[in-house]
Amino acid sequence: MPGPDAARAAAILADLGPLLPSLASPALVVDLAAVDHNIAAVLRRCGDGLGSRAADRWRPHVKTLKTAALVRRLWAAGVTRCKCATLDELQMLLETAAEDGREDSLDVLLAYPLHEAAFRVARRLLAAHPAARVQLLADSPAHALAMDGWARTAAAPLDLHLDVDLGMARTGSPPSVWREAIADLASLSRLRVAGLHGYEGHLAWSQTREAAVAYDQLCDLAAAVACIGTDPLELVTSGTHSFSAALDHPRLNGGPWRHRISPGTVVLSDLRSEPAADLLDLRQAAYVLARVISRGSDRVTLDAGSKAIAPDRPAPNCRLPAWPGLVPLSPSEEHLPLRREHGALPDLGAAVLLVPDHVCTTVNLYRECLLLGRNEAPVRAVIGASGHRLYFAPDGQDTSA
Template sequence: MTNKTTSEGLDQALAPCLDRLITPALVIDLDAVQANLAATLRRVGGPQRWRPHLKTSKQAVIIELMLDAGLRSFKVATCDELALLLRTAGPRAVDVLFAYPAQRASLSAVLALARAHAGSRVQVLADSPAHLDALAGWSRALGRDAPLPVMLDVDLGMHRTGTSPARWRELAAMPDPLELAGLHGYDGHLTWAQRDEAHQGYDALIELAAALRAGPAAPEHGALELVTSGTHSYAHALDHPGLGAGLGAGDWRHSVSPGTIVLSDRRSHQAARDIGLRQAAFVATRVISAGPERVTLDAGSKAIAPDVSPPSSAVLDRPELEPQRASEEHLPCRVATNAHSPELGRLLWLVPEHVCTTVNLYREAVWIRGGRYVGVGPVGASGHACGLSDDALVKPPREG
């Protein structure tokens, strides 16, 4: 295949199995994934500067490609993502940040996974001083006596989670059995154009790191890690002279944490141009209904980017088709005036507006490589699990 994946190339790749392919289906171009990993590593300066978030890929086959590329540091948001990473890494030691404010039940699962994979390092995130104390209490109650590495979640203006730098500066000490590992300053509220605002946040993060290093909460050994920046602000962080200065300028190390760029999507077009990304994730869909100046596809909000305003996608190589508002199982598309309307049953390819929420909708993905279908496998961390699987054999009580 060429460097750009085309609808014709996708048709040819899946030709041997089209009669059996039930749509909608998630299709991953593994060559494009590998190219995106290599291009991103060149852009950020190597694996030590990138801690990708696995909320995007959620698949062992992609984690394997990441490990093969030399990546060893990751972020996750769910226990399933953490379990999948540790299971896939096996004997290869990884460093993973559970980048979500764990509560007692999820912390119990995180600590159990950390015990089962003692060769790897698992860090947790503290949302606030009160949450920090809760993490310490839960850890003690759950039998944790070894130091648990914790990153402080620093609110740089997104106002979603985390605590302001000023409040974190008042931290007197790390409660046992926790140790300060670093600062997490996610700036997902900023756009590609807001460089100055991003740099102001990074300045505050560096000042906080310096203050904590000089205070009673400082770790006894090792440098703090400063983790910043998703897909829409990584370039601002790489551009900031203080973050990249390294240990000689303040006893910290820095990494960015975009995950979307592994697969790419429509709303990441600026990052795609900057890095040279290829689109790696597609949703295969078929025309199930046709009307005057309208066709309807079988990929509704339960198949692609349910969290965005319409259009949730674009039809690959078919600009004359304009996706409208989706319902759960249907995606109507307006057909441009005088344009050819695709026939009933025609296979089409959608590029998601937001790939992370798209991948999460699927239990399995179809893989292509070298322009050929090479298999299908699980999206091992999609959805959510309640943690009560041990009770699965207990029958529900009968009414009455």
């Protein structure tokens, strides 16, 4: 008996049938019903006791989606806050909101420390979309003071989150460093402390005790910073691998601040988010369509190597729901060999669907994806923020002025 994901993969392949002669592979395919189901599932978990204010608790990271059409599914569900990491993501969000006439409800946290040239581009984008709220991130007190200088011509103060290093040792400063800098932060003239960003991405789902210690540190710092920040301060924590512990933490929940979680992977789901998927009953929403390009006696090879799926993950970096007897081996750039453990082998040229171990790095490899809706023809969507730009501004304009 095939499992539910095998049945869904078979249904998706059947829907794609008429397109297969013209559809290239590898191709990224997104099941919109699963996207909507996953968004609703996160909102239900956020909303325990909150009713319609559930959407207020979630600031999803759009690094997973990078696609205007998918961001619009969040907006349609009432989720208007988000987080992003790159200027391409910020630009995609602002331009999509402008196109839809909804800039005034967009609230983005650019959760990435900006150097001066990137800061100038962010400000230009902000100036072009003044109705949208964009908050920036300070890596350290020195970075906050430097940004204050870069912003000296800003007409209105810019909202700033202090990046708090809760043990991940990637960006931000420890709580003690921020606490000692409160007097300096009070002197900022063009920046206003609007929140604390404490991303605990070093912790696994099961490390709830360590997470609680980190959240207490964040709450203690929030209490100390309250005198110089906006009222209420916003506290942003947690991705797909720890949001549930954060939602349950009494002090994050009950303080004079507003706490929000920021998982993004939950919208599409992948193999490595299994604990979250189990808790929320998530459905797999993103698949890579691949074809068999070589067939041996106990092995087939697909046209979906490390340039097509989860390039950052060790083998097996994906799963084939409809072919459980095939084990993905180490990929090369354009090839993915699969070893037969049991069952039949797919035919040469056959199309198969793969579930990525890591969906964020998979989406980033594609320029376009195919959106599959129930009872609608498949729609081609541009992944506008995948990859990386060459110049800060279009056509290499100088942005230093």
